[in-house]
Amino acid sequence: MTGPGRRPLTVIAGQTSTVEAVWDDQRPIVSAEALGELLDWEWRAEGLCRETVCVPVADRSHVEHDEGIDILSVAEILDRPAVIDPDAGLLVVGQPATDRLEALHGRRAPDFTLPDLTGSPHSFSDWAGRKRLLVAFASW
Amino acid sequence: MxxxxxxxxxxxxxxxxxxxxxxxxxxxxxxxxxxxxxxxxxxxxxxxxxxxADLTGDEVKARLHFRLAAHARRASLTDVADAHFDQAAELTPLDFTVVRAAMPLRGGNPFGEEFFDLYGAYKEAGSPYHGIPRTTA
Structure with a gap:
């Protein structure tokens, strides 16, 4: 892709969402509203914000684009690893390393929610206050 | 916990x-x-x-490629899926959660020859694993 063009971007992060993006030299640009939906962070005057927490951004020109927000730059600022396939319109964004280190060294398991066989969601925290044995396996 | x-x-x-x-x-x-x-x-x-121990940069990247591949496979983007499964395996060739997990998703047999080839290489490398190390296996 040689210049800006508009086509869908599917972002696989905490959840999977598809939005319309402007593609500039293989970098997807999304609207500020879409950013909130995709990564759960808002672009404000203070920087990148989630509820009452803000990450200051020294050089806003790395994030702001004529057509919206450079989501790859946002991922980088938030220390979230990302892999993109521009031709397929797919972007996957992982969790920051600090989340893993908190669990590994702080010995605190992050909460998560998974569906049961009928599709009903269950969270690990549903059993808070009790001893829990977590079994991960593959049926192959 | x-x-x-x-x-x-x-x-x-x-x-x-x-x-x-x-x-x-x-x-x-x-x-x-x-x-x-x-x-x-x-x-x-x-x-x-x-x-x-924490994941290495390659291990993190491999998991992202795997996740992208799994999504592409569900969306019937087989070529895209295969390319990212390949990239994930190149980054972490001995990682069961990447290489073996991809086998059935790519029509392979996770109990077949390709698995035993992986298992042999894994054992030869000292059974690398992000968890409590084993001395018996």
Missing amino acids: DEEDRIVRPNAAEFGTDIFAELTGIHCEDHFELVRAWVSDGQVPEDASHTV
């Missing part, structure tokens, strides 16, 4: 039966005993203090 959400013992390779004990050298009853002792008496095994 205990009642205060602390990780009492990090992840380890354990089995619910002895069906693969000959291959793995891991017997299920040993783990059952550990769990019973913890639940009933609060006893924690010595190896519980092990700190699991």
